[in-house]
Structure formats: structure tokens, C-alpha cells
Amino acid sequence: KAGVTQTPRYLIKTRGQQVTLSCSPISGHRSVSWYQQTPGQGLQFLFEYFSETQRNKGNFPGRFSGRQFSNSRSEMNVSTLELGDSALYLCASSLDPNSGNTIYFGEGSWLTVV
């Protein structure tokens, strides 16, 4: 069974641009969450989606948004990119929330903002 798939794996953007990252969860998983990993701030929760609804949101500005489609695939968008948005963005999936089921991570999308 395929794991969590994230695309693109690497990308370089210019300040002020926007970016969209995609995540396909493990087949059958309906909960998708996103994390940002930076050397300075570590791993920080961005948001979680379940059944196309955002259930949780971390402490990030409104420039960070996401959505989930009916097939559970998710996208996150960052608008008006800043240098500080350079990070590894990790997507994770699980069967559903509130169950303590194992959470599986993708390999991440490396975003560099120049």
C-alpha cells in the first residue's frame, strides 16, 4: 500500500509569490494534517483536515491556508511568501482523528524562498 505522497518534493519561490503543496494520504485515511519544520522553530502544527473540514489550526498567519478534497487529498497554500517561510513542509495522514491511530508522515516538500 502506498505511503503518504507529497508533491512537489523541492521548489524555489520568490518573495511575494504564492505556493501550493499537495498531499495524498494513505488509501483509506481520511485525516490529513500539515506541519512546518524549520531549524529555528522546530516542528510546528499548521492544520488538520477531516471530511473536507478544517478541525484544527495552529498559530500561523492567514497567509497559510489549506483544503481537503472528497478523496481525502489535501493541499496547502502559502500566499505572499516571506523568506521565513523557507522550510520543510510535512504532511501526515491517519484513519481518523480522536482515535489515537498511528499517524504516518510523507517525505515532505522542501520550500526555499529567495
Add this chain to the structure above:
Amino acid sequence: AQTVTQSQPEMSVQEAETVTLSCTYDTSESDYYLFWYKQPPSRQMILVIRQEAYKQQNATENRFSVNFQKAAKSFSLKISDSQLGDAAMYFCAYLIKAAGNKLTFGGGTRVLVKP
């Protein structure tokens, strides 16, 4: 604030020996899960071990075991018979059951394995 603290930025261990990574957390919730994740150079987070807070028995997964002290809010990871492939960053994390799949991570401990 709910936090996870990993006080050891880096630990070094000789191959075949044992190393213990410390983790303390702070939450007022009673129903939660604790995890150790491994992040090798590929950067993919791999689940090492999982502990349910209401279970007193410490979780074990092959060469990996935890020492869960609920009252002390401590959750250490022991790696026995260390192998070169164990070299990675290790992150401790917890998840509050009522808060969905939101993991709160510690800052990580880098494990170096010497041949």
C-alpha cells in the same frame, strides 16, 4: 502552555550499546498518547513507538522501549543494541485525544552511532 522538552540536543552511542533519550512534557489533559518518531537524513518521520497514557505498561518495539512515568510526565526512550541505522534525529511528541491528530513535538535529540 503545552510543551515537550528534550533536554539532550545530541547523544553518542557505541554500536551494540544502549542509549537512553529523555523527554518531559506538560499537559493538563488526562487522555493522551505519547510517541517517539525517528527522522533520518531523508527527513521522513518514522514512528518508533507509541504509548497510551492510560496504560501503565511500558511500550516495547523490538530494540526500542520506553519508560513512562505519568506522574512525573516523563517519557524516555531506550535504544538497545544500537545499530548504525539508528543514527537519526529523534522526536518525542504527544497528542491530546480530544484535539484530533495534532502532534506537539519536542526539539529533538540527534543520535550518533559510532562503529
